[in-house]
Amino acid sequence: MDLKILIGGEAGQGVQTAGVILARAFTRMGFHFFADQDYESRIRGGHSFFRIRIRDGQILAISESIDLLLALNPESLSMHLGELTLGGVAVSDSIRDPDLIQKHNIIFLPMGDIALRTSGSRMAANQVAIGAVAELTGLDIEIVINLIREHFRQADLAEQNVNAARAGQQFIMEQNISRLIDSVHEVIKNRRMLINGSESIAMGALAAGCKFLAAYPMTPTTPIIEYMAANAEDFDAVVVQPEDEIAAVHMAIGASYAGARALTATSGGGFSLMVEGIGLAGMTETPLVIILGQRPGPAIGLPTKTEQGDLLFAINSSHGEFPRAVLAPATAEDAFWLTTKAFNLADKYQVPVILMIDHYLASSYFTVEKFDLSALYINRGLPLIEDEMGKPHEYKRHRITGSGISPRALPMLSQALVVTDSDEHDEEGHLTEDPKTRIRMVDKRMKKMQGLHNDIALPLIYGPRSASITIIGWGSSFGPLYEATTALRKQGLNINLLHFTEIWPFPSRAVNKMLESSEKILVAENNATGQFAALFSLKTGRKVDGNILKYDGHPFTPEYIIKAVGKEAL
Amino acid sequence: MSITLNDYTGLQPAWCPDCGNFGILSALKKALVELDIPPYKLVIVSGIGQAGKLPHYLKCNTFNSLHGRALPVAEGIKIANRDLCVIAVGGDGDAYGEGGNHWLHAMRRNHDIIYMVHNNGVYALTRGQASPTSETGFISGTTPQGSPDPLQPLAIAVAAGASFVARGFAGDIDHLAGLIKLALQNRGFSLLDILQPCVSFNHINTYDWYYRRIYKLDNDGKYDPFNKTAAFEKAEQWGDHIPIGVIYLNKRKVFEDSFTALQGQSLIKKKHDVSKATRLIENAL
Known part of the structure; x- marks a missing residue:
């Protein structure tokens, strides 16, 4: 049926x-x-x-x-x-x-x-x-x-x-009208959830122990705020609606510095306001998770429609160079698990992590098997409590280590003083302009990208391991791409799908290997300029043979992809 | 063992000799020692400007944030760990210019934090441009036509219903330390605007200029800081006579008190129970 x-x-x-x-x-x-x-x-x-x-x-x-x-x-x-x-x-x-x-x-x-x-x-x-x-x-x-x-x-x-x-x-x-379906199904014993992307993210955040959300209402992420606010009390969490998105991101940074898992959620417009905070989290090495719900821009654009137009912006947001991770779930189920992963990555590497969804994923409903909470893993990284502190008076918040990750004390949980600065700083966290220290601190921070690389999951291939045509997609477009490539294979086309949900750091080497036998690479994305395709070419050195784009404010459908591949495959 | 000034000795300040910031730093240390607040229980969140460097010259938990953003960072910290004593520090450009919206809403929501604003009427870090509190006609490299009328931060604070509004003077350390102590003891948002002479770039509002005009409000006697009308009058007074002291007090509900999650233990000490998510899953069936 x-x-x-x-x-x-x-x-x-x-x-x-x-x-x-x-x-x-x-x-x-x-x-x-x-x-x-x-x-x-x-x-x-x-x-x-x-x-x-x-x-x-x-x-x-x-x-x-x-x-x-x-x-x-x-x-x-x-x-x-x-x-x-x-x-x-x-x-x-x-x-x-x-x-x-x-x-x-x-x-x-x-x-x-x-x-x-x-x-x-x-x-x-x-x-x-x-x-x-x-x-x-x-x-x-x-x-x-x-x-x-x-x-x-x-x-x-x-x-x-x-x-x-x-x-x-x-x-x-x-009126004796005949039914559209004849067979009436039995009610199943193990019920499935019906959940949309927003609910899934909010549920994931609460389950992951997020204790603080500061966010300013903006479509399409407002339902995340409302869901968390409605359930905050039960989880001992606090949800604050501040004066603007700039306050939202900085409040979350403050709460995180003090030791709470903290989140903010917004859309492209609000994200534009937040970017200085993303750099602050990068510089002060404060864990931070940001939900970026994309909608067509620039400016107000199409406020209630969908687009994947903010990818390169998210990867490059804020001035200067610092490590970060960018994730983009494919489905509501994925959104739950990737939200929990975003918190783990943020805590482990003490970096900002951006989780990208869009209006389509945020508001679409999926049937999902019940989340298995026993599989939920929480990694708070390296917060130090008093017993582990050794000599608290010698504590250095930004101590240089092999991994680039400094042990993280929390203010008042020991005698150690937690000092950090948006200025370039030394290991103790005090501002400095010394060129040698500058180089050591940049290297220390950027070293965390190596660890992040190892923790980023590779994209998955759907269909045969190797095929003459490979379609590449990312994030929310998975459903239509999966259905379209399955249908195209039934029509006799030698095609597979390579779909990314964890995008940055970009897994260049592994992806090059996965595409060794693909003769033709098509990249499908919900934007006008082919942002993922550009990133892909930059990071792999491989040319893209065709872009399948859609930027009318509406999501891909399997039919749209099938038609577009038909044109490109000729 | 009680806290001494030595416990708060930080790095050597890089301010100009005779900068008003030295007086503010001394008054702050004095207040902290007199109230016996240990450095590990204190967080100072600063913005950017010469004032923003203050926590580096003390010894305590420090978050030197961005220009204009000290308040939201401080608010987040206080919510996450209400046992911390949280002081935000900034200059007049930082607080009343770049961070103006945060300032208004911090007063409205009444977060339980202190905001010390080093008000020198000039952008000193960038070498002398006009600020939101520069005197009318203040000529600078970016305002050759002269600065427009200054903002009146204390009047705005009274209008916004801030819970504690006071003005101090960097040239009177004992009086200023007294105000800082009162602010530290107040529950709710405390604005402490501190008149700070800038010896390098503000040649109008000098130490002498202030000495001739400043008078102390009689906080123990006739002046009633709970009277909003009187407070408004004092907040607006400028020119030949400039009041310092506690200008306005307003007992109001503290922001953090509206959240169930913030009762009892501090937020970061509350244990997380993943199994609570079972209810959310059941609701989605």
Whole structure:
């Protein structure tokens, strides 16, 4: 089974609520699920949609076609009717003309009227739609009802919405419309999680022992702040919304210097403001994790759309030279584990670590097996407590060592004084302009790149180990690239996918080896200038044979990649 | 064993001879010793400017941060370990120019830290340009037309409802040390603006200029620092008569007190329990 549903409507019509409830229902029945969202930067009106894909097996990408279109407003119907598959149906309450209904395979469902009659408000039209979907797809309505009750904590409001959903189901049942799916799956015992990228990162941060988050609201990372704030108390964590992103990054640096695992999260615009802080973390060797949620720029760009346009900026952010790591998870599951790894790398090497996501990954929902917390590893690096201190009065915060990593005392946990400086400094942390000390301290810091190199995981090859065509991708575009390359192989193309989630330090030597037998290298990325391709060529010395780019604010689809490879492969 | 001045002896200062910073350094040491605060319990976070070098000339936990950014770093430190005594230090350009937004919101949120602003009315590190508190018409290399009217930091602090607002003078070490002690004992955000003569670049606000104008507020008697209207008047007073002392006090909820996680042990001492994430996982099913 591969069922694609699109719910479209205005902002404020509950498109997302309906989508999430359906998503959870299908997940509870044992299906795999993927959903992405598209909305405009407004609170009411406009056009937004929630696109869902449901399958028996693992699924990581959306598709351009639709089997079931739920149009909560007339615009959604006209915009997406053309995307229906053969046999696909649309559900709408805006077209009553029987001829049109017949011609386009539209089911007339007076959602607003039913909602008003059963719940007392047209606001529940989205619940009527959910009920209709349950009937059309054989989804157990009781699972849906339970989820509605879980969603609306207020009992009377929940019942109004439940009534609306039941009425939607009833309406379809009475019309004797055949179902889109025949077999009704059993509810599985081991439930899977339904989680989006933002939730996954916030969960990963809390599980990893992050005790402090300072962040200024900005799409697409605001849900990370809200999720952490909602759960902070339980984890003895503090979430602060400061005056601006400059304060956010510096507060996190302060908390980290004092010994708390600290995080900040922002988008490209906020990241632009933060970059001096990234250099400060580099110079003072303070662990810091920054979530960079990309969206199309420059400036405000397309605030609620997606892009992978900040890669080279992140790698080079802030003036001067210092070590750092840049990670870019491929899926929500990946985002959880890479968040925990980001904290470990930051603590172990006492460097800033940038975790890059984008609007697409942040807001897309994935079906994920429960995270196995026993596999979670926490490495705080080398913080010194009093017993290990030896002679605290001889402590030097920036002591030169073979690895470049200095033992890290925390203020007040011993008699040792922790002295650090944004000026170039000596081993004790006091400012100096001595040229010899300058060279030794730069070398000491940069030495940490060697250790980081060993801890960065290599990109994975999907498909045959060697192939004549290799597509390279990074970060969130994994799903569509994976599905597209799998489909292309079925069509007979000798192609594989090399996908990066840990980008900096760049694993040049290993990558060169992995690509020895590839005759043609294509790099696919969600930007206009091919930033990863440029980095790849710079670090490996290999030429790229083609760029597959997309910068319309929307994510890749498997169809888009297949078409583009078709052109490039000729 | 009590703390002595020797415990706080740091590197040899590289300030100009007779710089107002020497008086501030002496007053700070005196206050710390008199309150018996050991160096390992103190963190000084400084910005950039001549004032930013101060913690290097003491001996304590030190975070010499960026220009304008001492406050957010200090706030993060205090939240992570509330047992630390946290003092932020900067100059007038650092505090009221580059870091102005942080300053406003630190007062609004009322973080439990002290901000000592070495106010010399000039950018001394970069050799003499006008600052936000330079006198009207101050001519410098970057302001040949003369500086616009100065900012009134104390009036802004009173308007922002800061919990402790005081002005000291680098030329009166005992009085200044007394103010620092009061600030250290205050719970909440304490702004201590310190009039600091710059012997190299500010030839208007000299020691003599201040000696002729400064008078001490009667903090033990008639003057009531809890009276906001009176405080506002004193905060704005400048020219022939310049008040020093505690200008405004405002008992308010301290920022750190609003967080459950900050009750009991300090944040960094609280044990992390990974298994708590099980609940988050269950909620996502």
